[in-house]
Amino acid sequence: MHVGRRNGGVILGGGFGALSKRFGSAAGSMLEAELVTADGKLLLANEYQNADLFWALRGGGGGTFGVVTRLTLRTHESPKTIGGLNGTISASSDEAFRKLLARFIRFYPENLNNQNWGETVKLTSANELKVSLTFLDLSEEEARQVWKPLQDWVTARPDDYSGELSFMVLPFRDLWNLDYWQKNNPSVVQVDNREGQPRGQFWWATNQKAVSEYIYNYKSRWLPAHLFAEPEKLADTLFAASRHWQFSLYVNKGLAGAPRGALERDRKTSINPAVFEASAWILMAASEAHAFPGVPGQGPDHEKGKAIAKKIDAGMKILRQATPGAGTYSNEADYHEPDWQRAFWGTNYPRLKRIKQKYDPGNMFRTHHSVGSET
Numbered sequence: 001m002h003v004g005r006r007n008g009g010v011i012l013g014g015g016f017g018a019l020s021k022r023f024g025s026a027a028g029s030m031l032e033a034e035l036v037t038a039d040g041k042l043l044l045a046n047e048y049q050n051a052d053l054f055w056a057l058r059g060g061g062g063g064t065f066g067v068v069t070r071l072t073l074r075t076h077e078s079p080k081t082i083g084g085l086n087g088t089i090s091a092s093s094d095e096a097f098r099k100l101l102a103r104f105i106r107f108y109p110e111n112l113n114n115q116n117w118g119e120t121v122k123l124t125s126a127n128e129l130k131v132s133l134t135f136l137d138l139s140e141e142e143a144r145q146v147w148k149p150l151q152d153w154v155t156a157r158p159d160d161y162s163g164e165l166s167f168m169v170l171p172f173r174d175l176w177n178l179d180y181w182q183k184n185n186p187s188v189v190q191v192d193n194r195e196g197q198p199r200g201q202f203w204w205a206t207n208q209k210a211v212s213e214y215i216y217n218y219k220s221r222w223l224p225a226h227l228f229a230e231p232e233k234l235a236d237t238l239f240a241a242s243r244h245w246q247f248s249l250y251v252n253k254g255l256a257g258a259p260r261g262a263l264e265r266d267r268k269t270s271i272n273p274a275v276f277e278a279s280a281w282i283l284m285a286a287s288e289a290h291a292f293p294g295v296p297g298q299g300p301d302h303e304k305g306k307a308i309a310k311k312i313d314a315g316m317k318i319l320r321q322a323t324p325g326a327g328t329y330s331n332e333a334d335y336h337e338p339d340w341q342r343a344f345w346g347t348n349y350p351r352l353k354r355i356k357q358k359y360d361p362g363n364m365f366r367t368h369h370s371v372g373s374e375t
């Protein structure tokens with residue numbers, strides 16, 4: 001499959017979607033890139049030509065090594081079905097929530113940290129576990145069976161917990177089929193109603209805010225697999241962080257638990273190798289919809305934003321201290337990430353920088369916190 005013009009930054013920086021736990025990152029599926037380098041040359045980069053540049057382009061970030069004019073990507077066999085699991089488990093006290101977290105942490109490695117699952121579980125300051133997961137090639141009954149031990153544990157404690165989980169399954173080929181959603185579950189989609197847009201264009205209604213979003217704070221971190229071996233300790237950490245602000249665990253953005261094929265492809269990329277040690281990726285963030293800085297009466301609420309940003313700083317401090325050296329995904333990270341070279345690229349950074357110097361010695365392509373931007 002050839003890709004041009006749009007979304008270069010996603011793939012060049014890594015590219016994680018709901019299916020990444022099965023197929024790996026988009027960069028891992030890159031077969032070839034065509035690019036114009038700083039000296040004006042048109043180069044091909046693949047496993048056999050300019051192999052050093054090819055490695056760097058798979059995860060080293062957009063706006064860094066040249067202008068990519070064409071990408072060739074490997075395709076993968078579609079899953080047969082995709083399911084959605086949504087719902088909230090609410091705990092009636094802080095102590096019940098902490099116990100729920102410990103139970104969830106015991107449940108996670110065996111049941112969710114594998115190629116079938118993707119997307120998020122959110123922990124809130126109101127003692128809720130908000131589940132918004134996808135699952136591949138499992139029937140509704142099979143998915144329910146996966147969750148049964150945790151659900152049984154919750155239902156056996158009605159004084160401590162309440163809430164429902166709902167499961168649905170659809171043919172994978174209908175995932176991006178507007179007709180399917182309008183017929184079966186219209187509230188899931190937001191149709192692009194702008195004049196002149198092609199028919200069938202839509203986005204998920206839950207992503208509406210992303211159309212126009214002013215970010216107050218945005219911090220992320222990989223969550224290493226080994227921490228799940230001490231459930232009580234990890235529960236204490238996650239609970240303490242959640243007192244400050246809510247955050248989500250993304251199953252699909254940590255590759256510990258991914259199948260061999262995906263791991264083999266991604267180990268050939270320049271993405272921070274810390275991703276292979278991570279069972280999940282944490283995002284703690286907050287934003288305001290439809291706020292336009294500089295437009296009178298339409299600007300963001302700075303006071304509110306600053307207050308929330310402080311809470312996120314405090315929550316993330318706890319998570320960072322519990323995850324030394326864990327790093328994070330360069331495409332979805334704090335603008336002010338300290339020690340960003342190590343956080344975004346880990347042990348790959350020195351090699352990336354040498355390749356940057358070879359192909360762009362004058363540092364013509366430079367973006368904020370991109371490889372070589374410190375010089």
Ligand SMILES: Cc1cc2nc3c(=O)[nH]c(=O)nc-3n(C[C@H](O)[C@H](O)[C@H](O)COP(=O)(O)OP(=O)(O)OC[C@H]3O[C@@H](n4cnc5c(N)ncnc54)[C@H](O)[C@@H]3O)c2cc1C
Pocket residue numbers: 005006007008009010011012013014015016017061062063064066067068069210331332367
């Ligand atoms: C709402 C939202 C949701 C997101 N969700 C996800 C997610 O689920 N998974 C994920 O992996 N990421 C996600 N991201 C992050 C996304 O990967 C980055 O924002 C990425 O940088 C976007 O790349 P772009 O090319 O679309 O955007 P741009 O902002 O246009 O480009 C980003 C950088 O790449 C460079 N670049 C773009 N095209 C090329 C090219 N052809 N050649 C060389 N350099 C190029 C640009 O110069 C720029 O430096 C999300 C971002 C947002 C805003």
